Amino acid sequence: MQTGSVTTPFGRRPMTLALVRRQAALAEIKQGKTVDKWKVFRDASAAMELLGVQSNSLAVLDALLSFYPENELRQDAQLIVFPSNAQLALRAHAMAGATLRRHIAILVEAGLIVRKDSANGKRYARKSGDGQIESAFGFDLSPLLARAEELAMLAQQVTADRAALRRARESLTICRRDVRKLITAAMEEGADGDWQSVEDVYVALVGRIPRVPTLAGTTAILDEMQMLREEVLNRLEMLEDSQNNSTNDAHGEQHIQNSKPESPTESEPRSRNEQGAKPSSSHQPSNEQREGVFPLGLVLKACPTIVDYAPGGVGSWRDLMSAAVVVRSMLGVSPSAYQDACEALGPENAAVAVACILERANFINSAGGYLRDLTRRSERGEFSLGPMIMALLRANGQRILKAG
Numbered sequence: 001m002q003t004g005s006v007t008t009p010f011g012r013r014p015m016t017l018a019l020v021r022r023q024a025a026l027a028e029i030k031q032g033k034t035v036d037k038w039k040v041f042r043d044a045s046a047a048m049e050l051l052g053v054q055s056n057s058l059a060v061l062d063a064l065l066s067f068y069p070e071n072e073l074r075q076d077a078q079l080i081v082f083p084s085n086a087q088l089a090l091r092a093h094a095m096a097g098a099t100l101r102r103h104i105a106i107l108v109e110a111g112l113i114v115r116k117d118s119a120n121g122k123r124y125a126r127k128s129g130d131g132q133i134e135s136a137f138g139f140d141l142s143p144l145l146a147r148a149e150e151l152a153m154l155a156q157q158v159t160a161d162r163a164a165l166r167r168a169r170e171s172l173t174i175c176r177r178d179v180r181k182l183i184t185a186a187m188e189e190g191a192d193g194d195w196q197s198v199e200d201v202y203v204a205l206v207g208r209i210p211r212v213p214t215l216a217g218t219t220a221i222l223d224e225m226q227m228l229r230e231e232v233l234n235r236l237e238m239l240e241d242s243q244n245n246s247t248n249d250a251h252g253e254q255h256i257q258n259s260k261p262e263s264p265t266e267s268e269p270r271s272r273n274e275q276g277a278k279p280s281s282s283h284q285p286s287n288e289q290r291e292g293v294f295p296l297g298l299v300l301k302a303c304p305t306i307v308d309y310a311p312g313g314v315g316s317w318r319d320l321m322s323a324a325v326v327v328r329s330m331l332g333v334s335p336s337a338y339q340d341a342c343e344a345l346g347p348e349n350a351a352v353a354v355a356c357i358l359e360r361a362n363f364i365n366s367a368g369g370y371l372r373d374l375t376r377r378s379e380r381g382e383f384s385l386g387p388m389i390m391a392l393l394r395a396n397g398q399r400i401l402k403a404g
Contacts, residue, residue: 007116161215306324
């Protein structure tokens with residue numbers, strides 16, 4: 001096999017450094033290497049989009065392989081085929097001459113074949129006296145042998161991506177159905193809240209679903225749709241908790257009215273500071289019970305917007321907590337709600353919660369109520385910041401597993 005030299009194309013076809021590298025790489029094919037030519041062709045066909053070739057290009061490649069007499073491409077064999085354009089067009093399903101030349105150029109550009117042009121541009125083989133081919137000029141199939149493993153990996157990647165896309169589309173269909181029916185139920189049953197705004201967000205999100213689905217595009221829409229579903233469920237849970245609390249308050253008020261107070265001042269509501277009371281141990285998690293603090297860099301990747309509220313940037317947890325106080329005020333979260341969050345979650349995680357709420361501000365009707373709900377759920381051991389941070393990381397295009 002002629003692998004040790006670099007030849008330039010005939011006529012007006014330009015020479016490129018990429019072509020030089022591809023021809024030089026043929027000299028590095030492992031000695032004794034063999035591969036089934038039709039296995040390589042199937043892999044190239046599966047990876048056609050990644051290679052930048054078209055179906056007609058594959059038809060030309062199939063025709064070229066048919067001119068090679070053996071089923072195996074071998075490192076020690078002559079891998080140059082030299083059919084005329086008429087012969088090649090006939091085997092490529094009677095392809096027009098101009099179309100044939102265009103797809104030959106595509107195969108060369110994709111690095112699947114290499115031209116070995118003669119002095120006059122003709123394709124032929126020169127044989128010895130015993131009939132053995134001494135030299136040939138035409139199309140070198142050696143790149144298929146050299147790239148066999150790479151093409152197999154590309155084909156596997158395409159198969160895996162297709163499976164992932166199928167799963168993502170199924171998940172998006174289910175999640176979309178959930179959000180639609182939950183919003184409809186809330187609106188038809190007159191649940192409190194601005195459900196029209198939520199529906200507007202849903203409709204806008206559905207409108208962004210690409211007509212030609214891709215894995216990246218579908219995954220991005222799925223992440224946002226899952227966040228919207230979480231927000232809808234959270235609103236409905238808050239409404240249910242509010243109704244339960246109202247019922248409990250009514251029962252408590254009736255009980256107080258039916259009981260004789262020990263002093264005239266005990267029935268009047270007072271703040272915690274006025275009462276001089278400390279938080280009840282039943283509602284105050286210990287340091288061991290609190291969720292661990294996440295790495296600051298991870299938090300900033302998930303919640304980059306909060307950096308805008310730190311004049312000197314966020315280089316430490318103190319900077320993040322200072323920015324969270326500014327954001328707390330901007331979002332209308334009361335000092336007492338933020339203080340309760342600090343006591344339940346710890347000051348660092350409370351700042352992280354505010355940063356997460358800031359990222360999702362367009363989906364949250366009441367930031368203060370939302371934070372209070374997170375605080376209550378945390379006290380009951382029903383809430384963790386981890387899933388929220390990971391959802392925001394996915395929405396911001398951060399792929400931790402790939403980056404790691």
